Amino acid sequence: xxxxxxxxxxxxxxxxxxxxxxxxxxxxxxxxxxxxxxxxxxxxxxxxxxxxxxxxxxxxxxxxxxxxxxxxxxxxxxxxxxxxxxxxxxxxxxxxxxxxxxxxxxxxxxxxxxxxxxxxxxxxxxxxxxxxxxxxxxxxxxxxxxxxxxxxxxxxxxxxxxxxxxxxxxxxxxxxxxxxxxxxxxxxxxxxxxxxxxxxxxxxxxxxxxxxxxxxxxxxxxxxxxxxxxxxxxxxxxxxxxxxxxxxxxxxxxxxxxxxxxxxxxxxxxxxxxxxxxxxxxxxxxxxxxxxxxxxxxxxxxxxxxxxxxxxxxxxxxxxxxxxxxxxxxxxxxxxxxxxxxxxxxxxxxxxxxxxxxxxxxxxxxxxxxxxxxxxxxxxxxxxxxxxxxxxxxxxxxxxxxxxxxxxxxxxxxxxxxxxxxxxxxxxxxxxxxxxxxxxxxxxxxxxxxxxxxxxxxxxxxxxxxxxxxxxxxxxxxxxxxxxxxxxxxxxxxxxxxxxxxxxxxxxxxxxxxxxxxxxxxxxxxxxxxxxxxxxxxxxxxxxxxxxxxxxxxxxxxxxxxxxxxxxxxxxxxxx
Amino acid sequence: xxxxxxxxxxxxxxxxxxxxxxxxxxxxxxxxxxxxxxxxxxxxxxxxxxxxxxxxxxxxxxxxxxxxxxxxxxxxxxxxxxxxxxxxxxxxxxxxxxxxxxxxxxxxxxxxxxxxxxxxxxxxxxxxxxxxxxxxxxxxxxxxxxxxxxxxxxxxxxxxxxxxxxxxxxxxxxxxxxxxxxxxxxxxxxxxxxxxxxxxxxxxxxxxxxxxxxxxxxxxxxxxxxxxxxxxxxxxxxxxxxxxxxxxxxxxxxxxxxxxxxxxxxxxxxxxxxxxxxxxxxxx
Ligand SMILES: Cc1ncc(C[n+]2csc(CCOP(=O)(O)OP(=O)(O)O)c2C)c(N)n1
Ligand code: SF4
Ligand SMILES: [Mg+2]
Numbered sequence: 001x002x003x004x005x006x007x008x009x010x011x012x013x014x015x016x017x018x019x020x021x022x023x024x025x026x027x028x029x030x031x032x033x034x035x036x037x038x039x040x041x042x043x044x045x046x047x048x049x050x051x052x053x054x055x056x057x058x059x060x061x062x063x064x065x066x067x068x069x070x071x072x073x074x075x076x077x078x079x080x081x082x083x084x085x086x087x088x089x090x091x092x093x094x095x096x097x098x099x100x101x102x103x104x105x106x107x108x109x110x111x112x113x114x115x116x117x118x119x120x121x122x123x124x125x126x127x128x129x130x131x132x133x134x135x136x137x138x139x140x141x142x143x144x145x146x147x148x149x150x151x152x153x154x155x156x157x158x159x160x161x162x163x164x165x166x167x168x169x170x171x172x173x174x175x176x177x178x179x180x181x182x183x184x185x186x187x188x189x190x191x192x193x194x195x196x197x198x199x200x201x202x203x204x205x206x207x208x209x210x211x212x213x214x215x216x217x218x219x220x221x222x223x224x225x226x227x228x229x230x231x232x233x234x235x236x237x238x239x240x241x242x243x244x245x246x247x248x249x250x251x252x253x254x255x256x257x258x259x260x261x262x263x264x265x266x267x268x269x270x271x272x273x274x275x276x277x278x279x280x281x282x283x284x285x286x287x288x289x290x291x292x293x294x295x296x297x298x299x300x301x302x303x304x305x306x307x308x309x310x311x312x313x314x315x316x317x318x319x320x321x322x323x324x325x326x327x328x329x330x331x332x333x334x335x336x337x338x339x340x341x342x343x344x345x346x347x348x349x350x351x352x353x354x355x356x357x358x359x360x361x362x363x364x365x366x367x368x369x370x371x372x373x374x375x376x377x378x379x380x381x382x383x384x385x386x387x388x389x390x391x392x393x394x395x396x397x398x399x400x401x402x403x404x405x406x407x408x409x410x411x412x413x414x415x416x417x418x419x420x421x422x423x424x425x426x427x428x429x430x431x432x433x434x435x436x437x438x439x440x441x442x443x444x445x446x447x448x449x450x451x452x453x454x455x456x457x458x459x460x461x462x463x464x465x466x467x468x469x470x471x472x473x474x475x476x477x478x479x480x481x482x483x484x485x486x487x488x489x490x491x492x493x494x495x496x497x498x499x500x501x502x503x504x505x506x507x508x509x510x511x512x513x514x515x516x517x518x519x520x521x522x523x524x525x526x527x528x529x530x531x532x533x534x535x536x537x538x539x540x541x542x543x544x545x546x547x548x549x550x551x552x553x554x555x556x557x558x559x560x561x562x563x564x565x566x567x568x569x570x571x572x573x574x575x576x
Numbered sequence: 577x578x579x580x581x582x583x584x585x586x587x588x589x590x591x592x593x594x595x596x597x598x599x600x601x602x603x604x605x606x607x608x609x610x611x612x613x614x615x616x617x618x619x620x621x622x623x624x625x626x627x628x629x630x631x632x633x634x635x636x637x638x639x640x641x642x643x644x645x646x647x648x649x650x651x652x653x654x655x656x657x658x659x660x661x662x663x664x665x666x667x668x669x670x671x672x673x674x675x676x677x678x679x680x681x682x683x684x685x686x687x688x689x690x691x692x693x694x695x696x697x698x699x700x701x702x703x704x705x706x707x708x709x710x711x712x713x714x715x716x717x718x719x720x721x722x723x724x725x726x727x728x729x730x731x732x733x734x735x736x737x738x739x740x741x742x743x744x745x746x747x748x749x750x751x752x753x754x755x756x757x758x759x760x761x762x763x764x765x766x767x768x769x770x771x772x773x774x775x776x777x778x779x780x781x782x783x784x785x786x787x788x789x790x791x792x793x794x795x796x797x798x799x800x801x802x803x804x805x806x807x808x809x810x811x812x813x814x815x816x817x818x819x820x821x822x823x824x825x826x827x828x829x830x831x832x833x834x835x836x837x838x839x840x841x842x843x844x845x846x847x848x849x850x851x852x853x854x855x856x857x858x859x860x
Pocket of ligand 2: 590591594596626700776777778
């Protein structure tokens with residue numbers, strides 16, 4: 001695999017997002033595989049934010065600790081990132097703002113001056129974009145087309161000014177640094193789709209028939225809510241910003257009881273507040289999808305950073321006992337299928353369904369050729385009012401545990417959802433017999449649920465010396481580590497778990513049988529998944545490789561973990 | 577209690593004999609019968625408490641959710657299918673205490689539902705602790721020296737938030753309560769009725785006699801459209817307690833103001849695969 005890694009850094013509000021968005025759009029349209037991870041601080045202005053863009057010959061799904069090109073919007077970016085540059089490296093910067101140092105080649109561009117020429121400091125973004133384009137060999141005409149399209153919508157002379165600025169930056173680099181240039185990996189033939197995890201989860205919810213979303217803003221989950229809301233009016237979806245997360249879950253449950261496909265999105269703290277509502281969904285058997293986008297806790301933790309700390313929470317949230325689905329997709333693409341599937345499953349089994357993402361998954365952009373929209377088809381599981389037994393019983397005892405569900409408003413039918421232990425018709429009861437039967441009925445659903453797809457994916461060597469196990473977005477880094485190990489002649493394999501509840505214990509046990517040197521890789525301190533695996537399969541894994549500093553896994557971090565466990569010896573040949 | 581046919585539930589009710597909740601139930605049945613609605617067109621939503629058992633005791637659709645959380649699912653259900661007539665019936669603890677935030681924000685939403693608070697100025701189900709409307713000085717096991725908190729004034733808060741319909745009744749006044757519920761059901765927004773409801777088991781202060789002595793029906797001289805006057809009435813408590821419609825400010829509610837909820841209920845709107853495909857095209 002070959003690749004070029006560009007890191008763009010600066011203060012919040014400096015235009016980083018604008019530049020990287022346009023750059024990513026250009027690259028994906030040209031058919032390049034890209035992965036772009038955002039690292040930002042919890043502030044609106046200032047601080048230090050950066051985005052790392054990997055332009056690779058093959059798909060990648062994790063950030064790297066290294067880069068080839070640094071685009072520094074300020075001195076701090078150079079100070080913070082100079083040690084991760086692979087020499088010969090290039091540093092692009094405003095000629096006035098950054099001092100050259102170290103071994104990299106510094107390419108100073110009079111960004112502010114060119115922006116002023118174009119009429120406003122804001123055009124500095126396009127100057128920088130033009131300069132980057134020149135360095136990585138993008139075509140100026142393609143860039144002009146993109147800028148014209150992007151800024152044309154704004155009207156006035158915005159497009160023309162941005163084109164002027166970009167052209168200045170482009171030509172300046174060409175003329176002043178004629179021998180400097182980086183060759184990108186060969187792109188594919190066709191334009192690629194560029195999507196982040198927020199968008200793909202949101203799109204998945206929509207494809208899964210979402211009709212109603214109520215949520216409360218909380219980083220890093222707000223992107224999911226934003227994406228759905230941005231298309232709500234045109235699609236006839238209702239989006240409501242609730243007064244708090246207790247409301248958002250209970251509102252969604254009311255909508256769902258009325259027959260709407262409903263979901264909510266949140267992050268750990270908000271999920272905590274939803275606990276009782278989720279328990280209500282459990283006993284009242286109301287379908288709901290909860291997209292929980294993890295960030296480090298406890299409490300406010302690190303609002304804009306990443307973690308995998310809410311596994312135990314999702315598995316256990318809500319008092320009392322009830323079945324649930326918990327999914328943890330590995331990539332933005334998988335997140336789309338998972339979210340769509342989650343909507344169907346909630347409806348089919350009338351249980352809460354969790355989709356666990358994290359900041360890395362939702363804020364990172366990836367490219368893909370296309371989404372297979374036929375893979376998960378919308379399926380309606382509401383009962384046919386003409387076919388249900390009369391009088392209708394909301395909690396009719398059935399062999400599958402799933403009772404025919406009708407919405408409110410069916411003529412001559414009374415639909416009763418209840419949070420108590422209840423009779424088949426939803427009437428409150430304390431009858432000893434029915435109490436037992438209702439608990440058993442709900443848990444009979446598990447027999448069907450366990451057969452549903454999105455079980456573990458296996459990757460790598462069939463007879464590995466080293467086996468990594470992970471869940472959620474750690475997939476990308478773990479897969480890369482496995483590739484690197486295999487390339488160095490150390491047989492390695494990976495098992496990635498998307499569905500973690502009901503836990504695919506059989507598949508897990510089969511995969512793990514006879515394997516030695518099995519290490520769970522996950523973003524928390526306690527090894528939550530490792531403990532789950534042990535509980536469900538009796539299999540004791542080796543020392544886990546954990547990360548709990550709010551930063552995403554990289555393949556190198558995993559390799560360092562293995563070196564710590566086994567010593568450097570055999571890992572010398574692994575290049576990462 | 578009269579047999580009100582379509583809505584009447586014959587089974588046992590777990591309320592104490594003499595509880596004010598019976599009067600509110602009777603009034604609700606009466607209002608529903610008069611409204612001409614079919615039981616399947618109506619949804620009664622509650623939280624948890626004695627009052628909140630209401631959906632079990634009336635033959636409409638029901639949602640008996642969590643303590644304090646009656647209003648959110650009522651809003652969700654109404655938004656999902658605005659053809660439903662949605663009525664919330666819950667306790668004062670439920671609506672003003674545990675669920676106080678939802679009380680505020682659903683008035684702001686102005687969702688087209690009727691919210692009835694069974695205000696017995698006590699926590700009934702949990703056996704007699706102070707509620708947000710308990711009188712100062714009332715002694716309970718948990719307030720052995722007497723309540724020192726200022727009572728919550730639901731009428732004043734609702735008027736301050738400009739709820740389009742704010743009324744008060746007394747559970748013994750079944751006719752008045754039924755009339756108010758019926759009127760509330762036709763309000764195109766959040767219609768709120770606080771019903772004074774004696775708890776014969778735990779509230780020994782605010783008894784039937786206590787309410788009878790003080791409550792009086794507002795006459796035609798009260799103009800509910802006059803916000804200042806309405807607020808004045810909202811603070812009338814103690815020697816005299818006004819009953820009836822205290823404030824009215826009808827205006828379009830949430831459903832009416834939400835683009836897309838005009839005709840077809842949300843539950844009948846589906847996203848076609850073609851639409852999803854169109855969305856994916858924006859990512860290229
Ligand atoms: C989350 C939660 N906290 C506490 C309770 C216990 N609880 C049930 S009803 C209630 C108060 C009931 O008072 P009110 O709402 O005024 O209804 P009433 O019984 O007086 O009609 C309480 C505290 C509960 N069910 N759930
Ligand atoms: S405890 Fe009070 S409120 Fe509850 S049923 Fe008895 S009298 Fe009514
Ligand atoms: Mg009460």
